[in-house]
Structures are given as C-alpha cells and as structure tokens.
Amino acid sequence: xxxxxxxxxxxxxxxxxxxxxxxxxxxxxxxxxxxxxxxxxxxxxxxxxxxxxxxxxxxxxxxxxxxxxxxxxxxxxxxxxxxxxxxxxxxxxxxxxxxxxxxxxxxxxxxxxxxxxxxxx
Numbered sequence: 001x002x003x004x005x006x007x008x009x010x011x012x013x014x015x016x017x018x019x020x021x022x023x024x025x026x027x028x029x030x031x032x033x034x035x036x037x038x039x040x041x042x043x044x045x046x047x048x049x050x051x052x053x054x055x056x057x058x059x060x061x062x063x064x065x066x067x068x069x070x071x072x073x074x075x076x077x078x079x080x081x082x083x084x085x086x087x088x089x090x091x092x093x094x095x096x097x098x099x100x101x102x103x104x105x106x107x108x109x110x111x112x113x114x115x116x117x118x119x120x121x
Contacts, residue, residue, distance in 0.1 A: 042079065043079045043080075046072070046075045046076050046078070046079045046080075047076065047114055049072045049075065049076075050072040050073065050075070050076045051111075052072075053065070053068045053069040053071075053072040053073075054069065054091060054107055056068065056069075069091075073088050076088075076114075080113075080114065080117045082113075082117060083110070083113050083114070083117070084109075084110075084113060087106075087109050087110050087113070088110060090106050091103075091106050091107060091110070
C-alpha cells in the first residue's frame with residue numbers, strides 16, 4: 001500500500017474516534033439525567049399522594065383513610081428517610097378528639113421538613 005492510503009486510513013480513524021467517544025459520554029450523561037428526572041417525579045408524586053392522604057384522613061378517618069395514609073407514609077419514608085417518624089405518627093393519633101385547626105397544626109412541621117428536604121436536592 002502506498003503512503004497516501006495509510007494517511008487516509010489514519011485520518012479517517014482519528015476523525016471518527018473522538019466522535020464516538022463524545023457520543024458515548026453524551027449518552028451516559030443523558031441516561032444519568034433521565035434517571036434523576038424520573039427520581040424527582042417519583043418524589044413529587046410521593047409528596048402529593050401523602051398530602052392527599054392527610055387531607056382525606058383528617059376529614060374522615062375511616063379504616064380506608066388510615067390504610068391509604070399508612071401506604072403513603074411508607075412511600076414517603078422511602079424517598080425521604082430523614083423525616084421525623086414521630087411527627088408522621090402524631091397526625092393520626094387522637095384525631096377524633098381534635099378540631100380541624102389542631103389537626104392542621106400537626107401537619108405543618110411535616111410540610112416544613114418535606115420542603116427543606118426538597119430544597120436540599
């Protein structure tokens with residue numbers, strides 16, 4: 001083979017290798033970004049489901065409401081393990097004896113913790 005063919009092969013390889021490496025790195029970051037985005041969506045859904053279960057639990061407190069609240073709490077603790085469990089448990093304790101204002105006062109510290117946890121992300 002002549003020298004020009006070798007030079008052409010080397011130039012072709014040297015121009016395609018950086019493109020391939022760049023595509024691999026770009027795809028890796030895109031996958032990482034998509035995983036982060038899906039994680040954020042799941043966390044947002046967990047918070048929304050939890051807050052909805054608090055609303056129905058504070059008003060009704062039937063067996064189904066308590067069951068939904070406990071499920072939502074478990075999912076919430078999966079995504080936010082640093083939440084204070086005692087605050088979560090206090091929401092449904094003595095729920096029938098209190099008025100709506102007292103019930104809402106129990107919810108505010110949890111919302112503050114969730115908000116702080118969300119900002120830390």
